[in-house]
Amino acid sequence: MATDYGHPTRTGFPGDSPAERRHLLPPALRAPFAARTWSEFGYILLSLPIATFTFVFAVTALSLGAGLLVTFIGIPVLAAGLAGLRGFGAMERMRARSLLRLEVGDPDPVRPKKSGGMAWIGAVLKSGASWRTVLYSFLHFPWAIFSFVVAVTFWTVGWGLLTYPLWQWVFPMYTGQDGIQLYGDETHSVYLNSPLEIAATALIGLLVTLATPWLIRSLTMVDRLMVTGLLGPSLLASRVVELESDRGVVVDTAAADLRRIERNLHDGAQARLVSLAMDLGLAKEKLREDPQAAARMVDEAHGEVKIALQELRDLARGIHPAVLTDRGLDAALSAVASRCTVPVTVDVDLDRRPAPAIEGIAYFTASELLQNISKHSGASRAMVDVWRTSDRLLLQITDDGVGGAEVTAGSGLAGLAERMDAVDGILVVDSPRGGPTTVTAELPWRG
Structure with missing residues (x-):
């Protein structure tokens, strides 16, 4: 077995690099400025227009294809719509890979059993990946609206309240009021204008700003699940690939074990038995000329037999002990x-x-x-x-x-x-x- 003990090597996990270890602030305070936060926020911002366009395309393609099914043209229109949605699915996987650092494999490609346009249309319509992309476009649209509204609201409110002491002067100068109005009627008005109220507003903004990156991470976690479950390979296809890989490992392991057994037999017991046969041959020749020397050689050969038997027992124990x-x-x-x-x-x-x-x-x-x-x-x-x-x-x-x-x-x-x-x-x-x-x-x- 290879040596597995020693000094651990560095890995690529967060916090391992010297630059990250030099940070004085804990991760919770660095989160609003972290590249991951802004990357995930950018993903949410892009999701709304992309999900809207994909949803409209899916509804249009399916409605048009279903409506034209009474004629022959409906089937190719439906297949073309599904093919277009598969293209959007590839774009979404690429976007998740670049902004969410999500590595998700491609689904099974369309493999028509025969050549020709009709075979391709049939393969697209029968592909489970095509219909999972349709389901993704329907589910992702309302989720994209929700996550966009929540993320943008919390992000803008948090930063707005946190920086309120810097721009509070805008209200009395340009609007004629003392600050943000919390309450007002015909007789009473409440504004955030005293130093204590401004400090409390900034503190609330700080708390919201610090919590928003984790909220964004939670929202994108749902996106990760949808992309992985609906746009990636199916569970059955993943299991087939896993079993093929496992079969390769088993075959390679069995081949390595056979090579090890062959090497041990060749270098150990086989070589010892060959030497033993030669010694016994020499002892046979010396039996009449020098019986004492022949007896010594037979005694040495007896010791070699014991060693060879022990090596064979060890080899058998390594294969499968009794x-x-x-x-x-x-x-x-x-x-x-x-x-x-x-x-x-x-x-x-x-x-x-x-x-x-x-x-x-x-x-x-x-x-x-x-x-x-x-x-x-x-x-x-x-x-x-x-x-x-x-x-x-x-x-x-x-x-x-x-x-x-x-x-x-x-x-x-x-x-x-x-x-x-x-x-x-x-x-x-x-x-x-x-x-x-x-x-x-x-x-x-x-x-």
Whole structure:
């Protein structure tokens, strides 16, 4: 297993760069000036005209196409309208990608089974992505109006009240009144004109201004959900892609295991057996000339046989240990823990055994993690816990080593995470620098 312990590398998350770490103000106070806030606010501003045009286009295209269905021309008009809406959907994905930093894949393209215009029309009409775009245009229009009104109102009111001490002088100079009028009738009028009232107005404006970025973020969260759910790939298509990727991981892992077994056989037991055959041949030739030398050679060959048998047992254990098949995870993990250079406590709480494939993945995951602890962690003790929660099998390994373990590309932990993902499992690593390290693997039960 690759070395996964050490100094953590920098990531691209907010707050990691030196410029962000030098900020004296907390994020809540910087939010009104943050690029993300203004980018999301710009998205909301653009949504209103775009959603209005898309809604009008969708209603017109569907109404015209449905009205002309009594004639042949209605079907191509409807298909052309759906194709146009698919183009608007591509534009919306691009806009979400640039302003909301939302990475959403493209839906399945239109694939007519035959060449020709009618085949293309049929493919467009049968495409679920086309009709999801229609639904998006209907749902996004009222939401765009609501989010535009709310965001613009809060943003302008917040900044207007916050800067009120700077422009309050406009009222007495140009309107003949003392300030913003809160109440007025024939006998009484209330204006914001005293220093205390002006300060309170600015304070309220500050609170509204600080809260508006989080309100805008909440509004755009709905946009993210709509773009992802209606303009991205369907759940079925995403699942097919995921399964294809998982199948590739499984095939690559199986091929790597076969290469490892072949290499171990070639470099280990096979080479030792070839050497053993040569030694026995020499011993046979010397049997009559020098029986004592032949006996020594046979004795050495006997020792080589024992080593070869041990290597074959280790290789078989690496493929699938017999103790796992016969006695389950408790006994198999106890055997692995006994070979670890660090004292390991094993606690397996299972009322019955999971599926053999899941049991094997859990065993080899624990085995690799314990090997990693032995080689790189510098720990003085470790603990292995296995239990079942509902329909999930959980495996947790903890050590008190130096920490700094990471799921980076090419590392052993990344390989384990890929194996977990191939069976809808999850690998979570919590390893701050200085320790302790906790690795939790969650697998489907499938018993």
